[in-house]
Amino acid sequence: MTRDGYQIFVISNQAGVGKGVYSLDKLKRIDANMIKGVQKLGGKIRKSFYCTHRSDAGCTCRKPGIGLLKKALKSLNKTITHAQKAFFVGDTEGDIKTGHNAGCKTIFALSGREDRRYMRRWTLKPDYIVKDLKAAVPIIQNENSRHLRNSRRRS
Ligand SMILES: [Zn+2]
Numbered sequence: 626m627t628r629d630g631y632q633i634f635v636i637s638n639q640a641g642v643g644k645g646v647y648s649l650d651k652l653k654r655i656d657a658n659m660i661k662g663v664q665k666l667g668g669k670i671r672k673s674f675y676c677t678h679r680s681d682a683g684c685t686c687r688k689p690g691i692g693l694l695k696k697a698l699k700s701l702n703k704t705i706t707h708a709q710k711a712f713f714v715g716d717t718e719g720d721i722k723t724g725h726n727a728g729c730k731t732i733f734a735l736s737g738r739e740d741r742r743y744m745r746r747w748t749l750k751p752d753y754i755v756k757d758l759k760a761a762v763p764i765i766q767n768e769n770s771r772h773l774r775n776s777r778r779r780s
Pocket of ligand 1: 684
């Protein structure tokens with residue numbers, strides 16, 4: 626748990642495993658390194674959840690499906706209704722859809738591959754837009770300290 630009382634999960638589509646582009650073992654090594662790397666910088670990722678199915682597999686865990694989010698909440702003995710108290714931070718339109726589908730507040734980080742210019746075409750807008758993951762932290766802390774009053778800024 627973080628100082629502010631949050632549990633942090635990573636939820637990621639890794640269809641490359643299902644397609645045979647890289648192995649599950651390799652993904653596990655990358656994941657372990659990422660968690661360790663974040664830990665060294667003072668961050669705390671509780672657990673990662675990956676969808677390793679091909680995009681045409683029709684699974685419910687591939688984002689924008691919320692299967693993995695439900696799993697993450699279940700690991701805390703919480704149900705999907707708890708998602709309202711959670712922030713979903715992502716760098717693709719699919720991430721924002723995922724967060725929205727689950728009922729989370731959404732934060733779009735511009736540090737990914739997706740270009741801000743394309744956002745005009747999005748049917749769904751994130752609750753917040755930040756330049757990178759680090760910039761999402763004060764937003765979450767600020768909202769936390771206001772006890773989630775309905776004062777969300779819309780971008
Ligand atoms: Zn899946």
